[in-house]
Amino acid sequence: MEVAAYMQKLGQQAREASRVLARVTTNNKNTALLAIATAIRSQADGLKTANQQDLQAGKAKGLDAAMLDRLTLTDGRIESMAQGLEQIAALPDPIGEISDMRYRPSGIQLGQMRVPLGVIGIIYESRPNVTADAAGLCLKSGNATILRGGSEAIHSNQAIADCIHQGLQQAGLPITAVQVVEITDREAVGQLITMPEYVDVVVPRGGKSLIERISHDARVPVIKHLDGICHVYVDVEADLTMAQEIAFNAKCHRYGVCNAMETLLVHADIANEFLPAMAKRFISEGVELRGCNKTLHILPDINVATDADWDTEYLAPILSIKIVTDVDDAMLHIYQHSSAHTESIVTQNYDTARRFLQEVDSSSVLVNASTRFADGFEYGLGAEIGISTDKLHARGPVGLNGLTSQKWIVFGSGQIRT
């Protein structure tokens, strides 16, 4: 009950702050962002001290090396946080943008105005830099934020929150515009996602099980993606040199990212020509290959792919390969196994490219480009709060606009309905 009361109080304060944020000027928001960046730079030592507390506790708790690495605030990462906020300040303000104003036969002039969503809850795990990044994006888009980071990063997050509050105060904005949940009790998350009266949307960032649990229990909308099971389909009319470059980049540029390729689909008629050289390159890079039966006829030394492989996001140097009969067969496989994140086709055929673009139901669909481009920075959104594999509201990389809504506005001169 104490947790509930605490979270309700944060919620109320956030809702009140959101009313203030909805009417502050662009200049005011940018001043705050730059002041936060300055505070982060000038308090780098304090941030590292707080971070040491978390790191020591993490080591004592036996966190693994990867988790400790994500948790660590180095000078470079602190500088990156500050620069990230400066980049957000430099982005155009989406709020107040009016579009599509037109006259209706009744004489009213109708359009849409972009406005903040209100209050955004962010739930994340060990990386403390998310505290600054998410706060910055929400502030720029005129939203109040409630940040719930991992308990292992609590001291780092609170130290970053102190910098944020200094910046907000310097700019004359309420410090409740950005609130970090200060209790590590798990129930705090349960409360945060079930207060539709105070929270307009939650964005969970982290492992699949965290996101599944939040999606299941939430009573407010959730912007999320669960998996990135991304496919590259090499068509019979592909430029095979291009196909090899794209497939290699999609798999090997980075393994642990959601827009990496997990399954390579190859048209049967070019498989004999394409696969041996492609496989050799993957194997020399240390990628484990797992193939369908037809693939094994061409590449007899690789492992066999089981049914589970087609539905697995490896996030590792592992790749499943399937030979398909045509683009329809490829799209059927994608329909059955894709997580609707990102798919790419390599082809020189106009009709095949058009069909793939139209019919594949994923948040990003590419022709002759690596799946690795499905990313907020590559798409020019300036920054990214996450990637959505849902179809409503935000789809794909979510930037500032994904944290806004459009309301209808009408300019009249006394019109009434008759």
Next chain:
Amino acid sequence: MEVAAYMQKLGQQAREASRVLARVTTNNKNTALLAIATAIRSQADGLKTANQQDLQAGKAKGLDAAMLDRLTLTDGRIESMAQGLEQIAALPDPIGEISDMRYRPSGIQLGQMRVPLGVIGIIYESRPNVTADAAGLCLKSGNATILRGGSEAIHSNQAIADCIHQGLQQAGLPITAVQVVEITDREAVGQLITMPEYVDVVVPRGGKSLIERISHDARVPVIKHLDGICHVYVDVEADLTMAQEIAFNAKCHRYGVCNAMETLLVHADIANEFLPAMAKRFISEGVELRGCNKTLHILPDINVATDADWDTEYLAPILSIKIVTDVDDAMLHIYQHSSAHTESIVTQNYDTARRFLQEVDSSSVLVNASTRFADGFEYGLGAEIGISTDKLHARGPVGLNGLTSQKWIVFGSGQIRT
């Protein structure tokens, strides 16, 4: 368990049909819509016979006159259904629309393509015409539909579904593109709203309690509005003649609609001048007035408004009136009591109009026009599946675009990330 299996089957069939619909041509969809309209016209007698069954059962069950009226299919209403489908056929096809294509520094060309949501569940009450309207909108936007009408309209809805299926067949489309739930068991709704694997969004239309229950239990996104507690604020700088026309129209044009005004907010400095004539006009129209204490000083003969009045959607010839000190006080009242549907200000002051437009957080915000304009037809959407008071995805009147999503598309020429 039988209900669950039946609904699962409908869901699977709808999902399969949605794959077909995503790739049919505009012409093909329009042919189907026109064929359905023809079938409805030619089978008017059959529709009326089925409707008689429902009406007789309804009378036996003791449905009230208003409900029986909504349930009745007259020749005029049948013709309206057919015309509605023809109007939907005449609308531009939103699907496949590509927008904002631009080159990125990497060389990829990036844009967005409008695509169907997939499968839409519609849950509604007694009006059988919703069956044809909703099916038409979903079909045009490339979505498969599962329609769950009121049990009191089951024969009428099935007869309309027969016409729809004839039209779909004539156009060579799968009849599972539009499915009417044929069992009246309440559990069918519970199933429909908890099958995220088969249903992408549900749109409940009906009374507040139905919509609240569905929102609470749904495991899929819901496009909805609960209340229309709409306000008109008459500013100190209003043209009072215009204000009287707008307020009268907003309240009296139709009482039972969600965009009717329920509370009139009046600036204190013009209340003495404005309210007496305004009240006289409302009273002569048979509208019951309920005022705040300050209002009662000017209009001593009207009833006093209780706290509950400010939060009540009357949907009736009743109006609450409150005197406010300024636009901030008006916006505070709206923040506390509005259902975020539609609010209007009457003012000639530029700054006051701008502030109201920017700061009032409702789906439609109007200056110098009646709240009654907040409507899909008036906004030029061509048709309306409902009105959303939520902020994510669709906001305000929801037309064809609200039943679509935008995916990212990329044209490349071999780009990889470096």
